[in-house]
Amino acid sequence: MPIQYDAQGRIFHIQHTVTSMLLSVETLPNGYDTVLFRHFGAPVSPDCLQDEELQRDRWISFDSYHAAYPYALPTAGHGDFRPAQLSVRDKDGINCTLLHYTGYEIYDGKQPLCGLPATYVEQESEAVTLVLLFCDPFTGVTVRSSYTLFEESGAIAVHCSITNNGEYPVTVTKAMSVSITLPGDYDLLHLHGAWARECTVERAPAMHGERVIRSRRGASSHQHNPFAVLLPRGTGEFEGEAFGVSLVYSGSYSITAEQDELDQTRLVAGINEEDFAWPLAVGESFQTPEVVLLYTANGLNDMSQRYHQLYRTHLCRGYWRDRARPVLFNNWEATYFHFNQEKLLTIAKSAAELGAELFVLDDGWFGKRDDDTTSLGDWVEDTAKLPGGLKELSDQIHALGLQFGLWFEPEMISVRSRLYEQHPDWLLCAPNRPMTPSRNQHILDFSRADVQDYMIDTVSDVLRRGGIDYVKWDMNRHFSEIGSAQLSAQQQPGLHHRYILGVYRVMEALTRRHPHVLFEGCSGGGGRLDPGMLFYMPQIWVSDNSDAVARLSIQYGASLVYPPSAMCCHVSAVPNHQVLRVTSLDLRGKVAMSGVLGYQLDPTALSDAERAEIRAQITLYKELRHILSDGTFTRLQSPFEQNVCAWQIVHGDDLLVFAFQTLQIANRLPMKLRLHGLLKGHYQTADHSKTYSSDDLCAHGLVIPFTRPHDQLLGDFSGWMMHCKRVK
């Protein structure tokens, strides 16, 4: 049994071959029972706690025991002066919730979260769940804190739900999903960025004083991905401990780490507490989003691989989860807003000839949208551009043997739209304040059930009428001056969370109504690259920056937690539209096929040689697609640290190695790229020209010449790829 309760020692042991978590029940000096977070890390036995005295008396230190104890569920207002997980104000406005541990449940499997994305099981044997039960006898608030251990990955998914079982209303002012306290000091690694510059890896000491990764934007955002890792100084890609924290949430969030005065590090993660308060009437409950914790003793790659495995198979869902994702051609950078039916058909026809499987019509097909100042909300095709309507275009695209996809931005509204004329109160706004423009658009109030219902029916209708096979779901502005016309003053502070719950409800309804439609997430590129989105949409447009060199860092950073099968990557035209860089088609193809391959250019504007090269790329990608999407991805060399970036993918007996050089350096020795974790044996190149032993590849390294003229890893912005099979 991977979760055990030792009734004598009062210790819960969440155990796995790669990790242990120990939670002990203790009686506090005030007579309350509580649960302490005693160990998270490598496998141990509960006996390790036997000599550990809890320091109860801290009388001369200005602190009580509260400031020292590693509470499993720390609350505010009791002299635990570190970040709290939960804060509840009672009917008199007093913030003092002391939770009394009252019992536990252990069951096989995992319950779904209601209205929130979460990891799931298909068989009960895939996970086991511990629920700790708490009660505050003064307010009657009860809490269920759940820890689910996944058998295969060793990941532990945590969330809690809070119910007002008292006699008076209360207000939850902070409801984080998880709290962990670890002895010692750690670095904090996270992914920061901006639009077109997502997923930059940054690592710095967590330090005394709070270190916060946060989004106040209403979306998880490009600025900080909702993911962090605590790691000792020596941890690298292949060695050392790491504690991953990944929030399954797409709204405003925070992850706070603080080394306390006794040099323990506490981390809490969940909904951004700055924009949050939730009144709980008697009998009402509140559920936090889920956080997925992952411990490894074997470096960051091992952590990432286990996140990939879990998210690919126990977070992504539905028809497309395990299916080969179609190679798409998207018209955005080919035409922007300026197209007509004939132009689209020429692109689609040409794309079909090159081997594409899906044609995606991006922004500009609806209302009177010839630029970004108008029409969001009016999801009716513009017959000036599409005289035969969506249906006719869809039939024509299908007749070419392609699937047909469409761009939507359902959460947005233009003031210049019919929808705004009809429903000005549907817009999120702070009345009588000037509204800050952002891409000339505003946000629909998705906290309202009538807005949600309208959008479910509207999008559904277009999908059905247009015979649509794929949706690109975009979100191109963040929150400012927000308020909802329908919420009370007490409810307004919860608007950020109410909004995202509404978004999730719409996504759930649409993905259920249209189970065969492939949904792709997007928010100006990677502004909502988060596990919450992956629950509804198995792939995400990682960045609006499609330059191959910039993409190396973005995809490398994203791979810390997101599997390649979730990352959509396009080959685009040169000079690149975001950074003006000119790179070879070969490099662009190799970088893009490291994720889900697509194209975002006008194929009719290419030379015959370029068209032949793209045809060959697509053919190769289709051959290797199952390796690329289902294989084990390993980062070998970081673009943040070196001029050559490399990764490998292993699937069964297949091995793919990719290496990319940014700038050529004169007069240097050939590079030796050490591979990692190969099965013992010999690997032969796909053209049978060379055979390597796994030991040689891992210990000595694969020699990649920089200067041999026939080799492709030569010169600035070059890519190199090798496909081998293990031979018996």
Ligand code: GLA
């Ligand atoms: C966002 C997306 C782009 C494109 C445009 C269209 O920026 O990230 O890929 O769809 O919107 O307006």
